[in-house]
Amino acid sequence: MGITERKHQGKRNSRQAIIKAARKVFSQKGFNRATVEEITSQAKLSPGTLYLHFKNKEELYTFLSIAVLKRFSSKIKDIVGCAIPVEEKTERYFDLFMDVYDHDPNILINLFHLQSGEALHHLSDEVMQQLKKYSALAYGSVVSTIKEGIEAGVYINECPMALADIVWGSYAGVVLWVNSKHLLNDQKDFVKSTLKIAFRIILQGMKRK
Amino acid sequence: MGITERKHQGKRNSRQAIIKAARKVFSQKGFNRATVEEITSQAKLSPGTLYLHFKNKEELYTFLSIAVLKRFSSKIKDIVGCAIPVEEKTERYFDLFMDVYDHDPNILINLFHLQSGEALHHLSDEVMQQLKKYSALAYGSVVSTIKEGIEAGVYINECPMALADIVWGSYAGVVLWVNSKHLLNDQKDFVKSTLKIAFRIILQGMKRK
Amino acid sequence: MGITERKHQGKRNSRQAIIKAARKVFSQKGFNRATVEEITSQAKLSPGTLYLHFKNKEELYTFLSIAVLKRFSSKIKDIVGCAIPVEEKTERYFDLFMDVYDHDPNILINLFHLQSGEALHHLSDEVMQQLKKYSALAYGSVVSTIKEGIEAGVYINECPMALADIVWGSYAGVVLWVNSKHLLNDQKDFVKSTLKIAFRIILQGMKRK
Amino acid sequence: MGITERKHQGKRNSRQAIIKAARKVFSQKGFNRATVEEITSQAKLSPGTLYLHFKNKEELYTFLSIAVLKRFSSKIKDIVGCAIPVEEKTERYFDLFMDVYDHDPNILINLFHLQSGEALHHLSDEVMQQLKKYSALAYGSVVSTIKEGIEAGVYINECPMALADIVWGSYAGVVLWVNSKHLLNDQKDFVKSTLKIAFRIILQGMKRK
DNA sequence: AATGAATGAGGCTTCATTCAT
DNA sequence: GATGAATGAAGCCTCATTCAT
Numbered sequence: 001m002g003i004t005e006r007k008h009q010g011k012r013n014s015r016q017a018i019i020k021a022a023r024k025v026f027s028q029k030g031f032n033r034a035t036v037e038e039i040t041s042q043a044k045l046s047p048g049t050l051y052l053h054f055k056n057k058e059e060l061y062t063f064l065s066i067a068v069l070k071r072f073s074s075k076i077k078d079i080v081g082c083a084i085p086v087e088e089k090t091e092r093y094f095d096l097f098m099d100v101y102d103h104d105p106n107i108l109i110n111l112f113h114l115q116s117g118e119a120l121h122h123l124s125d126e127v128m129q130q131l132k133k134y135s136a137l138a139y140g141s142v143v144s145t146i147k148e149g150i151e152a153g154v155y156i157n158e159c160p161m162a163l164a165d166i167v168w169g170s171y172a173g174v175v176l177w178v179n180s181k182h183l184l185n186d187q188k189d190f191v192k193s194t195l196k197i198a199f200r201i202i203l204q205g206m207k208r209k
Numbered sequence: 210m211g212i213t214e215r216k217h218q219g220k221r222n223s224r225q226a227i228i229k230a231a232r233k234v235f236s237q238k239g240f241n242r243a244t245v246e247e248i249t250s251q252a253k254l255s256p257g258t259l260y261l262h263f264k265n266k267e268e269l270y271t272f273l274s275i276a277v278l279k280r281f282s283s284k285i286k287d288i289v290g291c292a293i294p295v296e297e298k299t300e301r302y303f304d305l306f307m308d309v310y311d312h313d314p315n316i317l318i319n320l321f322h323l324q325s326g327e328a329l330h331h332l333s334d335e336v337m338q339q340l341k342k343y344s345a346l347a348y349g350s351v352v353s354t355i356k357e358g359i360e361a362g363v364y365i366n367e368c369p370m371a372l373a374d375i376v377w378g379s380y381a382g383v384v385l386w387v388n389s390k391h392l393l394n395d396q397k398d399f400v401k402s403t404l405k406i407a408f409r410i411i412l413q414g415m416k417r418k
Numbered sequence: 419m420g421i422t423e424r425k426h427q428g429k430r431n432s433r434q435a436i437i438k439a440a441r442k443v444f445s446q447k448g449f450n451r452a453t454v455e456e457i458t459s460q461a462k463l464s465p466g467t468l469y470l471h472f473k474n475k476e477e478l479y480t481f482l483s484i485a486v487l488k489r490f491s492s493k494i495k496d497i498v499g500c501a502i503p504v505e506e507k508t509e510r511y512f513d514l515f516m517d518v519y520d521h522d523p524n525i526l527i528n529l530f531h532l533q534s535g536e537a538l539h540h541l542s543d544e545v546m547q548q549l550k551k552y553s554a555l556a557y558g559s560v561v562s563t564i565k566e567g568i569e570a571g572v573y574i575n576e577c578p579m580a581l582a583d584i585v586w587g588s589y590a591g592v593v594l595w596v597n598s599k600h601l602l603n604d605q606k607d608f609v610k611s612t613l614k615i616a617f618r619i620i621l622q623g624m625k626r627k
Numbered sequence: 628m629g630i631t632e633r634k635h636q637g638k639r640n641s642r643q644a645i646i647k648a649a650r651k652v653f654s655q656k657g658f659n660r661a662t663v664e665e666i667t668s669q670a671k672l673s674p675g676t677l678y679l680h681f682k683n684k685e686e687l688y689t690f691l692s693i694a695v696l697k698r699f700s701s702k703i704k705d706i707v708g709c710a711i712p713v714e715e716k717t718e719r720y721f722d723l724f725m726d727v728y729d730h731d732p733n734i735l736i737n738l739f740h741l742q743s744g745e746a747l748h749h750l751s752d753e754v755m756q757q758l759k760k761y762s763a764l765a766y767g768s769v770v771s772t773i774k775e776g777i778e779a780g781v782y783i784n785e786c787p788m789a790l791a792d793i794v795w796g797s798y799a800g801v802v803l804w805v806n807s808k809h810l811l812n813d814q815k816d817f818v819k820s821t822l823k824i825a826f827r828i829i830l831q832g833m834k835r836k
Numbered sequence: 837a838a839t840g841a842a843t844g845a846g847g848c849t850t851c852a853t854t855c856a857t
Numbered sequence: 858g859a860t861g862a863a864t865g866a867a868g869c870c871t872c873a874t875t876c877a878t
Contacts, residue, residue, distance in 0.1 A: 032240075032241040156410075158406050162402070162403045162406055163406070165383065165386055165387050165390065165403055166379075166383055166403065166406065166407045166410060168386060169379070169382040169383035169384075169385065169386030169387065169407075170375075170378070170379035170382050170383060170407070170411075171382070172382050172385075172386060173378040173379050173380070173381050173382015173383065173385065173386070174374065174375055174378035174379060174382065175378075176378065176381075176382065177374055177377060177378030177381060177382070178374050178378065181374065193371070194371045194374055194375065197367050197371055197372070197375065198375045198378075198379070200414070201365075201375060201411055201414035201415055202379075202410055202411065202414055203414070204413070204414035205409070205410035205411055205412070205413035205414025205415070206410055206414075
């Protein structure tokens, strides 16, 4: 594609190209080892262009995480609102986790890094707000469903937040762990099957005897 | 402590000071944002001193991880060898995980980062060997106990390696997750109680009905 | 020159500025005492710019040497191919040595240092190949001409490689020696006149009686 | 050798050990890449000991050079004073050069580096004086013999200093050149035979026809 | 909107030198 | 006289970011 054509496709296009490239590069290398130069060159753009769309590297990174959280929280809200038994909701949660994983298996690593304190120091207030908002939404929905399950006598009687932490943490931990251990080309299926078992175990373990 | 006293205590001391400071700084900031300057100044030493003890920043980092793995794998081997029922072994594993956590709650973050590929590029062969050795030892022991449990009909009949990944990944994931979510001064007890629940859930879920 | 003008001239310019400054600083201080900071500041650029053009300090250094070798070997090949008597070829060699010296009297010091093992540890394969290639070309041409002279009964019957070593080593040695002994501003003419005598002596001495 | 015994052998011993080790290490690595740590550990001493005998690394380096110059100038003066024909003196010079080379083939590289400006910046006045004194003595003797040869009609009528530069520069240049080109284990004989030819050529070339 | 050359702060690492023992 | 742990200045290099075009 020549420079001329690309220019005519407007700002939207370069933004999408950067987002796509960033997902890939951040996934492969993590936040620190990923360079702006590599991301933009994979997007067939120049470094300066990144800064037309994002305030800095961190905000691009955070943007990717927020995107997942948005997707997540929106879908999870749908489930929470449904008039179906808790156990069926939980099944759907499982599908949702898998869906997110399919959509971008590595983006979860970003969310993790984000909270691990390696990034998050030069974010604008606006982005920070969004991050908190969607994070709270997604997390809150999980908590409320668990609470519902406890009240319904389905799940063990523990602090619902702790249980949500366990679900969420286990999910992310297992993905990261298996990912890093099995650096194969097609690890996606392997991770998914392990995740499937993990979920079954956790849900089984959370059930009141 | 004055210069005089410190010097009197020999090389050992500065090494320990660096290890201690490194544990703290790496935990707080992660590998990349932790600087050699900060680690050594917290140890009340000058930057050059670090290199009397460690080849570079990465090897210091890896050293910390290996130390945990060593501690872990040595204790875990003791448990594996015992002539006690699998379920009792699992109980002891739990104590061991807690013991490691008590000994240095943050060091696990290092192990995780280590495998995430953000570090590990300038390690000497010797250190790399050690890392692999102790990593395999610790992991292998968990796998063999799970296998024993499956054969004894106690645990569900799934790939033991997958189950080990789930145990290990969940543990690390929950620690990281809860740690990063609750950035309080005294989160240790909070994390531990969540971990306790997590273990109970997972063990319960792994049991054959 | 203002920033505006310089930027307008593209990447080429900064490269040339660095090469020019590097020649000067390396000549004055040698490889080790020359600092990247000094080279780039003399080029009115910032340190980072050097690394847009050269992988590291060593490759810049080597580049300068290869440039001379290229110039040298290309011209020397022309002479070798000519259908003229050996003695005339030798005359032209002399002119060539002087030409290289005129073009950059100090660059020979680089070649020397290069082989002395004080540099040459972080070169990329590509640069290393080039260095060897042009080095072999230049040296080989001298050897073949000497061989021709021996066979024609013009020069004494000694190992042609040894004779080439003597010609080359004497040339470089005399330049370095006179340069370092007479640290005057205008030593160029002095060196050249000494070189002229040296060549006359060596050629005379190499003749079969 | 235990610490106790070494201590009883007095200062002289450690000084000699350092000198010996320094000759070796400087020869192998050049001034910059040779480290104080390596020199002293080869001498089975600790770094601090070097500074009991030499003000700094440069002065140790210079000391080695001065030692050669001393040896050189003293022997050369003997030759100058002899009532023998110039041509015979020249023969003896040749033997002397070879003798120095045999005694320490690499020390000449030091002298060269010394003048190339990579060292020589932190010398005490006293050492600087010595360096100049013995340098002038050795060089002056060569010049005076050449002058004698010119006056006797043996050598071509050129500036005697230039001729001395050529002899000296060629010698050092050939050693360095051949040394660096043929990094073999037993290059000493190879260098010597090349030097022999070189001398023959230069002396022959200097003769008046 | 896009470029990409240039920047320069900041980090890692080395190693000659010191000094308390 | 000797030690050797510790120092800390100095150097190389990276890379997120800027800005003139």
